[in-house]
Amino acid sequence: MIAPLQRALVAAEQPVLRAHGLSMWGYVVLDTLEGQPVRTQVALAEFIGADKSRIIGVLDELENDGLLERTRDPADRRARLVTITEEGRRRHGAAQAEIQRGEERLLAQLPAADREALLRSLAALVDALPKLGQD
Template identity: 60%
Template sequence: MADTARPDLAAMIVPLGRALMAVEQPVLDAHGLTMWAYAVLLGLEESVRTQSALAQDIGADKTRIIPILDDLQEQGYIERRPDPDDRRARLLSLTPEGRRVRDSTQAAIQAREERLLDRLRPADREGFLNALQFLAALPKEELAGE
């Protein structure tokens, strides 16, 4: 039987996402990162990859991340070197300082999030995180298709 009382998923998720971003903005500011710069650092993780692969992975387009990469490189958080096997491409990698600032920023952000998650009942918290990780990992086509 349909539970007609629940609001639409998107009507809850989209504003919640906006609110979370607003809450986390001061944390990013304190670490000297913009949201997209942080997303780039997270997207690089341990791996080395090309700019367009990174852009696609973090949901930005390849033109928009360029000034962000410029800044990160200037700050010494990432390195950009030509791919010896394909001289059109640039291989991106985190510097040790990049890894450090990413880790300390993420620690601060997740600590804040934990305070929020602690207000949920344990079972809800676990279901929430499980479901969220499952849905976030779904390819868009699968979200749309079924």
């Protein structure tokens, strides 16, 4: 039941992201950097589950658009630090707000008690995710 919903939500997000000049991976990168504004490229790729060589093109695109900056890590000259810019924050925030409005429209289809129960249940499942691999 979750897979069709996930596919529909991703499909609904695509035009929103395009309107804000973002790819899905670009949005994921900015979303991650919004939570922790400085990461190494390798740590960022690991955190979002992307191959570190595949993420380079996404980072290049975001950097060319002025949405992030990459600098050498003073502690390790081989590593590059990735930092979200103010424009990156602005564009991420605008896209995120529009995506959330769409999610709210979908959730409004449920009675308030069902909506609250669904959101609590989803939060509990997200919290349980790290434990799945331990069984």
